[in-house]
Amino acid sequence: MNVTNLKAEELVGMNFDCECGKTHNVEINSIKIGSNIIEQLPELLNEFKNKKILIVEDVHTYVVAGKKVEGILSNEFSLKKYVFPQEHLLPDVYALGRVLMETEEDTALILAIGSGVINDICRYVAYKVHIPYAIVCTAPSMDGYASVVSPLITDGFKESHKAIYPYGIYADIEIMKNAPMYLLCSGLGDVLGKYIALADWSISNLLTGEYYCNTITEMVQAAVDRCVAAAPRIPERNSEVVKNITDALVLSGITIGMAGASRPASGSEHHIAHGWEIMFHTMNSGEKWVHGNFVGVGTVVMAMVFETLKDIDIESVISERKFRYYDMNKWAKNIESVFGRVANNVINYKMDAIELNPDKRQQNAEKIARIWNDILNIANTTVPSSEHIKKILKDSGCVYHPAELGINKNLFIKTFIAAKDIRTRYGVVHLIDDLGLTEKTANLIADKLYKVTDE
Numbered sequence: 001m002n003v004t005n006l007k008a009e010e011l012v013g014m015n016f017d018c019e020c021g022k023t024h025n026v027e028i029n030s031i032k033i034g035s036n037i038i039e040q041l042p043e044l045l046n047e048f049k050n051k052k053i054l055i056v057e058d059v060h061t062y063v064v065a066g067k068k069v070e071g072i073l074s075n076e077f078s079l080k081k082y083v084f085p086q087e088h089l090l091p092d093v094y095a096l097g098r099v100l101m102e103t104e105e106d107t108a109l110i111l112a113i114g115s116g117v118i119n120d121i122c123r124y125v126a127y128k129v130h131i132p133y134a135i136v137c138t139a140p141s142m143d144g145y146a147s148v149v150s151p152l153i154t155d156g157f158k159e160s161h162k163a164i165y166p167y168g169i170y171a172d173i174e175i176m177k178n179a180p181m182y183l184l185c186s187g188l189g190d191v192l193g194k195y196i197a198l199a200d201w202s203i204s205n206l207l208t209g210e211y212y213c214n215t216i217t218e219m220v221q222a223a224v225d226r227c228v229a230a231a232p233r234i235p236e237r238n239s240e241v242v243k244n245i246t247d248a249l250v251l252s253g254i255t256i257g258m259a260g261a262s263r264p265a266s267g268s269e270h271h272i273a274h275g276w277e278i279m280f281h282t283m284n285s286g287e288k289w290v291h292g293n294f295v296g297v298g299t300v301v302m303a304m305v306f307e308t309l310k311d312i313d314i315e316s317v318i319s320e321r322k323f324r325y326y327d328m329n330k331w332a333k334n335i336e337s338v339f340g341r342v343a344n345n346v347i348n349y350k351m352d353a354i355e356l357n358p359d360k361r362q363q364n365a366e367k368i369a370r371i372w373n374d375i376l377n378i379a380n381t382t383v384p385s386s387e388h389i390k391k392i393l394k395d396s397g398c399v400y401h402p403a404e405l406g407i408n409k410n411l412f413i414k415t416f417i418a419a420k421d422i423r424t425r426y427g428v429v430h431l432i433d434d435l436g437l438t439e440k441t442a443n444l445i446a447d448k449l450y451k452v453t454d455e
Contacts, residue, residue: 004218008146008250009033020213024258028146030168033246035239037172038068038136042076044168045134051108055081056099056122058089061114061138065175069113069136080104090281091120092153099125107131109167115139115183116291123163124150132167139179140187140246142292145169146253149262156282156342157349158274165257169250177242182293184234185398187249189296191227192389193269194220194252196302199382200267200427206371208426216255216264223248234396268305268427269298272419275338276405279415282340289405296393300400301416303386304445305428306379312437314372323365323436324358338418350421364434402449409450416442
């Protein structure tokens with residue numbers, strides 16, 4: 001079955017045997033992306049009439065969509081609502097506990113109204129209490145609407161947790177297009193990250209034998225291409241452009257469920273982005289940027305990493321054998337300097353995944369060397385130039401440089417070195433670490449990014 005160019009709405013309920021060996025299922029009841037979608041909610045949620053629906057929103061999403069949703073549903077549905085009062089809500093144990101407390105025994109559906117954080121919270125609670133949830137989207141800010149995982153913060157550390165597909169995804173473009181511009185840019189950044197995610201996935205498949213699906217890769221690539229084509233018109237808030245971007249974001253999330261993991265949508269660009277998010281949360285900095293903004297900048301950075309691969313003399317790296325010994329003390333000190341009070345969580349998460357045996361480290365490096373040309377081919381054919389990605393973001397009025405996020409050169413080097421420690425899922429940051437080149441690459445890229453002449 002050729003599903004490559006299908007839109008997200010056309011994938012609803014799809015079930016097919018793939019050449020990768022898996023049967024892919026899209027267990028979503030309905031996806032609606034377009035105008036006047038909120039007015040269709042009574043029909044879309046028909047099976048929940050006269051049943052209790054818990055509406056979860058925050059102070060912002062209540063204003064832009066929640067009040068209207070309540071007015072439309074109030075006559076035929078039993079409604080209860082909770083409005084988070086926080087100006088900047090986090091997907092942490094407090095938020096999860098609050099929604100859990102609001103979920104009564106006769107709750108038939110959790111209806112989330114929002115984007116990233118609200119969606120992640122409601123999806124996880126719904127999964128835990130075994131009831132469906134649906135999402136009324138308020139911004140094209142991330143690709144998690146159709147995902148089956150929820151990134152949540154526990155003890156200051158952000159990890160992805162298993163969850164469920166939504167019952168329905170309802171994106172009213174008249175609302176979406178009027179979201180703050182940094183949220184529109186967040187969606188673009190999250191989509192651009194797929195360039196790195198797909199390259200990482202291909203490399204891991206070659207090196208570790210990790211499951212890989214060419215159909216999913218082609219679906220994601222087609223969604224990215226559509227989004228990139230629409231990107232220059234994002235500042236216009238054009239309805240068709242926002243609809244195309246929203247479709248690409250939802251479709252990308254669907255592929256996470258198809259793969260059974262976030263691999264098609266998240267790679268080394270997400271590793272460094274999550275690291276920046278954890279760092280700023282630890283600082284209690286009131287950081288105004290959201291997930292996709294960090295991912296967009298992280299994509300520029302990781303595209304630069306892929307560009308450095310062609311300059312590596314792999315034979316010299318193997319002969320010099322600098323990768324054989326891992327300085328655990330230096331490793332721990334860098335994590336402590338970046339993550340402060342939550343450093344132990346990062347250390348405990350990553351420690352067991354670090355190979356310390358010199359001979360095994362030698363074997364890993366030699367395996368990389370044997371397929372080095374294949375790795376370079378992936379870099380050249382899958383990842384656009386960092387300048388091209390930077391231009392897409394810049395022309396769309398989006399952040400593209402770590403300095404715009406409040407990260408100076410010294411801090412950038414430290415966070416780049418720590419990126420490999422945020423997730424164990426193999427990617428280019430782990431590849432250069434297996435070759436003993438992390439610190440060298442960090443300084444090389446920092447020098448390029450923070451040169452005096454940089455605009």
